[in-house]
Amino acid sequence: MISATGVGVDLEGTTVLDGVTLDVVEGEVLVLVGPNGAGKSTLLAVLSGERPPTRGAVTLDGRELGAIRHRELARLRSVLTQENTVSFPFRVSEVVAMGRSPWARTIESRNDIVAVADALDAADVTHLAHRRYTSLSGGEKARVSLARVLAQGARTIYLDEPTASLDLRHQEDVMRIARRLAGQGRAVVVVLHDLTLAGAYADRLALISNGRLEAVGSPAEVLTEERVERVYGLPVELHLVGGKPVVVPLRE
Amino acid sequence: MSERGGARVARGVLLSGVLAALLVGGVILSSMLGQLAVTPTEVVGSVLRATGIPNGWAPTDPIVESTLWVVRFPRIAMGLAVGAALAVAGAVMQAIFGNPLAEPGVVGVSSGGAFGAAVAIVLGLTSFGVGTLAVFAFAGSLLATMLVYVVSRANGRTEVVTLLLTGIAVNAFAGAGLAFLLFIADSGGREQIVFWQLGSLNGSRWQEVAIVAAVAALGTAAAIVLGRRFDILALGERNARHLGVNVEALRIGSIILVALLTGVAVAFCGIIAFVGLVVPHVIRMVIGPAHRALIVASSFGGGALMVFSDLLARSVVVGADLPIGLLTSLIGGPFFFFLLFRQRKRSGGWA
Structure with a gap:
């Protein structure tokens, strides 16, 4: 647990971030939401060990995150960033196989081929395996990057706006993958903008506003009309569809 | 998957074969041609005799023998070593800049090295031995590499425009320094500095060859060890870090490696531009960008390119020895322009 x-x-x-206390629990999808510039990505960077916090502490099973070496950390957690350009025309299969690099020269590396094939399949990019990454569309690149992160096989997975450049179906696919990973006992942390998508797939929702944790809890607890309106500065209507909250801005 | 993988392996084998043929062919051709014509059997025979295999092909004329071993062979060996050093330096530089247009000559690392060497000449330090020159060239190259690196990178990548502009600035600065040194140097020093600016394999001695070859071999080995990390670095700095690569250490190590390889090449042969650009690029087109194979193939490709360029340099004009740097720039310039043009078309701008 982180x-x-x-x-x-x-x-x-x-x-940009202050007084945040939050647990990342295995077997659970935790979604971070909040307005632009609220500090979601910074919080993700702190939780993943990329940025050491100015105040407070982040621990992984009681160990200080900053004290864990690069390579070991890479076996414990994987991160999908929003940066998914690749400098040279590697093939998709090669890019996804790079996700296995933290396991090189360990016993785990015997699973490399299976892990890469599974990851390609899960992200629905098996048909692209032989294409050059640089020739793909934005949405395809995003999915291949997701496959790379899945291939890494870490117990904790961070996804920073994984649905940003994806169409409706692939957005749902990504969140279904997140759910399935949680079902396997992994911890999944996702930054999302779409409150409805967040409400549908999150076990726990953390709403960040102005660098502070505004609310944490089940989607139904966190997403209230009054709170969303206050945090986003926009009047909204909340509907329940199949027991999940759907957020609709009030329009003229 | 296996079918395509097989095709790639076949391409790799084909490339190795072509490179080997070019290398051996180039070496033999280069040993044969010159003011004193030597037959291919004499070349092979002489090499065999030197390795302890007596044979009937070996030349009986001592002039042929000394032409081969005192003039031509060291020159060819120097070409192989320098070509390998420059091509590998180019591949490493492209990897850490995340940009296929980065090249020691273009971004001013070679000029930095030449400036360092010129300082040693003007200060009269060359009398301390050939190593001094190499140390100064290395220091100049290192300074230039660090400068370019610090100035031109943003968010872990280098935009083409920034890289080229930085290169112009560094080249201009090193050029001014060289001009100043030319101005204050005596006539002997001047001649030497001009030689550095043009680049040549003329007058290579075994003692120098040994230094360049040792650095080239060690540098290439180090680059091969780092190869997997260079692959991962292509994902961007943040992603590489998330995959457990110690990016800062890799960066510093690579900068030193580039400076070392370029510096030693410049110290003994002057500025030979574009080898580091053309060779890795062509090889990437044939076998793809995976760095281990790329670096190995580049070292051989660079050697082959240098041997042929040098052969051309000393046989195009009868009785004259053209500077080899002139030739590589003549080929590399248009190639660079073509790459720029293609990149511009692809990314829709100069960014």
Whole structure:
């Protein structure tokens, strides 16, 4: 389990994150939502060990995250960033196989071929395996990057806006993958903008506003009309469809 | 999957075969041609005799023998070593800049090395031995590489425009330094500095060849060890870090590697531009961008290119020895332009 306690981050004198206490629990999909610039990506960077917090502590099973070496950390958690350009025309299969690199020269590496094939399949990109990554469309690149992160086979998986450049079906696919990973006992943390998508797939929802944790809990607890309106500065209507909250902005 | 994988292996084998043929062919051809014509059997015989195999092909004329071993062979060996060093330096540079247009000559690392070597000449330090020159060239190259690296990178990548502009600035600065040194140097020093600016394999000695070859071999081995990490670095700096690569250490190690390979080449042969651009690029087109294979093939490809360029340099004009840097730039310039043009078309702008 990864735990953040009283975490704060200052960037160039500005506090972008403050007093956040949050647990990342295995077997659960935790979705981070909030307005632009609220600090979601910064929180994700802190939880994944990419950015050391200015205040507070992040631990993985009681160990300080910053004290874990690069390579070991790469076996414990994987991160899908929003940056998915590749400098040279590698093939899709090669890019996904790079996800296995933290396991090189360990006994785990005997599973490389299976892990890559499964990841290609899960992200629905098996048919692209022989294509050059640089020749793919934005949505295809996003899915291949997801496959790479899945191939890494870590117990904790961070996805930073994984649905950003995807069509409706592939958005749902990605969130279904997230659910399935949680079903396998992994911890999944996803940053999303779409509150309805978040409400449909999250076990727990964390709403971030102005660098602070506004609310954590089940989607139904967190997403109330009053709270969403206050945080986003936009009046909304909440409907329940199949027991899941659907957020619709009030339009003229 | 296996069918396509097989095709790629076949391409790799084909490339190795072509490179080997080019190398051996180039070496023999280059040993034969010159003011004193030597037959291919004499070349092979002489090499066999030197390795302890007595044979009937070996030349009986001591002039032929000394032409081969004092003039031509060291020159050819130098070409192989320098070509390998420059091509590998180019491949490594492209990997850490995340940009296929990065090249020691283009971004000013070679000029930095030449400036360092010129400083050693003007200060009269060359009398301390050939190593001094190499150390100064390495220092100049290192300084230039670090400068380019610090100035031109943003968010772990280097845009083409920034890279080229930085290259112009570094080249201009090193050029000014060289001009100043030319101005204050005596006539002997001047001649030497001009030689550095043009690049040549003329007058290579075994002692120098040994230094360049040792650095080229060690540098290539180091680059091969780092190869997998270079692959992962292509995903961008953040993603590489998330995959457990110590990006900072890789970056520093690679900068030193590039400076070392370029510096040693420049120290003994002057500025020979575009080898590091053309060779890895052509090889990437044939076998793909995976760095281990790319670096190995580049070292052989660079050697082959240099041997043929040098052969051309000393046989195009009868009785004259053209600077080899002139020739590689003559080929590399248009190639560079073509790459720029293609990249511009692909990305829809100069970014």
